[in-house]
Amino acid sequence: MHFTRRAAFLALSLSTLASLPALAADEARYNQISLRAEASQEVARDLMIVTLYTEAQNSDPAKLAADITTRMNKALGQAKAVKEVSLSQGSRNSYPIYDNKTQKIIGWRERAELRLESSDFAALSKLTGELMQDLKMESMDFAIATATRKTSEDALFKEAIAAFKARAQLATEALGGKGYKIVSLNLNSNGYPQPFPRGAMMMKAAAMEAAPTPEVEAGKAKVNMNADGVIEVLQ
Known part of the structure; x- marks a missing residue:
């Protein structure tokens, strides 16, 4: 009986102690x-971001690849000369062209991209206009x-x-x-x-007509x- 009372008292003490953190938590929420x-x-x-590309097709895949490589190397050489612009090569892929009737491969088409970035809008706009003599524009975006x-x-x-x-x-x-x-x-x-996309029409017009570099307004973001x-x- 004495042992049972001590066990009950111990259990009651432990229960009381266990309830103290709960009481403290209630007080903390007061x-x-x-x-x-x-x-x-x-x-x-x-930050202005321009993506340019070149695309062609040929029945000979080796000649096609060589043609695309030549165009891209020329563009890379022009872009590297402009220190205010950073560049990277985007995706490059090729796929077969099938005859509608026989479903046989009659040629290949290949596409390669060049990505340009700069905080100097004037320098990048000028470079883009020059590169568009050989390349086409995929997009022109503005970011932070x-x-x-x-x-x-x-x-x-x-x-x-x-x-x-x-x-x-x-x-x-x-x-x-x-x-x-x-x-x-x-x-x-x-x-x-x-990045906020902008139409590429003004850049295309500048490249076609050899017009002065257009002013670019990127706007703001909240x-x-x-x-x-x-x-x-x-x-």
Whole structure:
């Protein structure tokens, strides 16, 4: 009987101790408020991206490949001479051409791409016009450069936190509190927009008519950062 009473007392003590964290958790949630603040900024699309390509067909796949390689090497040589522009070769693929009746291979078609990027719109526009004497344009897009994105993110980070603290202070005053402490805080960006495509007609016209390099306006993109968190108002 004595052993049974000691066991029961021990079980009761352990149960009481186990309930203490739960009570502490209940107290920690006292006077807690969820808040959201937002900071936004318009960021210039300061990176121009141009994709050019060449395409041809021939019954001899070796001659076709040699022709495409010659065109691409010439374009690469021209592009490398412009230091303000970075370049990379895009996809290159070939596929057979079939006779409609016999379904036999009667030739081959091959296509190769060249991708150009620069923050110097004038230099890239001029180069694009020159390359379009031999190549065709697939697309012209505008994006936010990596360095610009990082600078913008750092600024928005500070602004979002400041906005959250201002809202937390406002909530504290409305509840008659003496102060507050931040329980949790999460910062999330809505992400930077994808490259914005522009029509290539003006570049085609410039290449065909040997007109002066056209002015290019890339525009801006609005970027948001949200600060979601929980504060505890101190009484």
